[in-house]
Amino acid sequence: MIAFFRLLRIIIFAVLFYLLFRNLYKIFWKHKRPNSFTNQKNKTPQIKEEQMKKDPICGTYIPESQAIKYKHENEVLFFCSETCKEKFLKSEKK
Numbered sequence: 001m002i003a004f005f006r007l008l009r010i011i012i013f014a015v016l017f018y019l020l021f022r023n024l025y026k027i028f029w030k031h032k033r034p035n036s037f038t039n040q041k042n043k044t045p046q047i048k049e050e051q052m053k054k055d056p057i058c059g060t061y062i063p064e065s066q067a068i069k070y071k072h073e074n075e076v077l078f079f080c081s082e083t084c085k086e087k088f089l090k091s092e093k094k
Contacts, residue, residue, distance in 0.1 A: 053078035057087050 052061045060080040067078035068085050072092075079085040 055080040055084050057084040060084075 050063045050065060053064050053067050054061055055067075056077055056079075058080060062078065062080045064078065067080065068082060070077045070079065070085055070088070077088070079088065
């Protein structure tokens with residue numbers, strides 16, 4: 001019976017130590033390392049929605065910010081690479 005109470009005392013001390021450590025961690029360390037990726041109130045990352053544009057030569061869809069833009073007859077065309085843009089310019093010259 002005495003062994004049972006010793007074991008129970010060890011378990012209680014372990015739980016108390018864990019709770020103390022967890023509270024001290026929240027107070028002293030957690031606020032020192034903010035995560036800049038999730039600084040919003042709801043803790044969700046901000047994802048910028050971006051329009052996808054289709055390359056007229058190869059048909060690849062690319063984000064508008066990464067596309068190579070070319071103005072052709074009052075219309076802006078978007079290309080995935082300089083190679084596709086050059087192919088388009090060569091086909092226009094013919």
